[in-house]
Amino acid sequence: MNPADWIEEGVFWVFGTILVVSAFRVITVRHPVHAALFLVLCFFNTAVLWILAGAEFLGIILILIYVGAVLVLLLFVVMMLDVEVEKLREGFVRYAPLGAVVALILILELVYLFWAHTLGFHGLAAPIHVLARHDNTRALGTELYRRDLYPFELAGMILLVGLIAAILLTLRHRAGIQSQKPSEQVRVRARDRVRLVSPKPPRRGAST
């Protein structure tokens, strides 16, 4: 084995191990904030593995979107909520069978995948190592925007609809809120607020 392969193997095993351990810790750790942080670690290691497989764009995007945005918002929510740790543990036994079913389905799918692979199904060949100079961002862009333009736009549209729906669901108009309207504040002119008066001196003898 030459040194480059050796390093790659090492990186894979180190990050793969951390990935599995942190994924396990996500569901076993006590505090929800710690669980969220292990999920962050999980995503980070996944990104490293993807980059190792040559999908540099996907790996970096995973960090950018999930680690940089989605999980930050999740952490926000978890930190703000006053969660009772003990209460969270209560449902564990109740939901364990459901979890087992999901896990079983996932395992079956994976087994099927590898089985199909051994049968020589070429769509599932091991990732080929492309040259480091290969620009897979550009390749992905051309695929998405030339060949798959309509499905891609459709997916974007669905997300937009979901976004608007979420906003509408939480939108409340309450009366009596004293909020500032900056546009009105900016539009105010001196003559709207200030009135110049020339006070007359009171007449002699007038009652005040």
Place this chain on the structure above:
Amino acid sequence: MNPWLLGLESWFLPHLVGILVVTVVVILSVAYLTYAERKVIGYMQSRLGPNRVGQWGLLQPFADVLKLLFKEIIIPERSSGLLFVVAPVLAIVPALATWAVIPFARGLILANVNAGLIYVLALTSIGVYGVILAGWASNSKYALLGAMRSAAQIISYEIAMGFALIGVVMAAQTLNLEHIVENQSGGILHWYFIPLLPLFMIYFVSGVAETNRAPFDVAEGESEIVAGFHVEYSGTAFAVFFLAEYANMILIAALAATLFLGGWGSPLAGLGIPLLSANGLVWLALKIGVLLFLFLWFRATFPRYRYDQIMRLGWKVFIPATLVWLVVESAFIIGQVGPWFHGGLS
């Protein structure tokens, strides 16, 4: 020695030396940026600034660092132990790791990554974890409030920042930072800040907000929440947060210089003037210096924004403005305007 180990060494050592040089230079720059900040703001407010340690106070940063190093690190009793210690590390690592893809001169770059620009975006988006964790792990009201403010602000302005960068990518048609700089070669008229002026301004102002600098420094608003997310930190741990903030400032300045101001390119390139027309590291340093001066100037002159005004500016002004300008830029590209978009659509 094994032959393959030798190969490893020749591959490893230059990178290691490069990383070391960049890190040391960044840290030294941070030291003198704090000095420059105190001097510049001092003069702007008719004071002298530090002038006791060394000639003109030049050794002041080292005195400060030594003081911080010898102070005790106090870990609050009810804090979340490990996270409390990890938080400053999470703040500093992205601030240093991003330098890997910044091109300092032609060929002078630690890692010439094709997806360089999204690497930069990804790493700057991780920086927020240091802030959030510090606030939460401290188990203190002020720290949590500061962390929340700061995180909300960073996330909001990241969007505007990302949109501004899309403008650069559209103009350069590449994510590789070195290629972006090379596409701007040929003097000041070829730099992207001219066709992308609104995006440049939005990027830089968002950068000021991202680094929690005045006038966007409600995260550590001294008058309201003492010092925000790092209120419980002392000694070296505080120094690391401080280092991260200033390293991020330098980074934002370096990115703005690279993406909008032609990177290492001379503004007079192509005119044939000896020395002044030569491209090189000096020009990049000069541009970073000018932008950093703006950071200090802002801090000395602007009053602090109110929190709701910050959010309004980010969401309701900057994001729509970038969207509008991206449409305008598309028109430029289709019309193949000026020296910037001669290539047209590829």
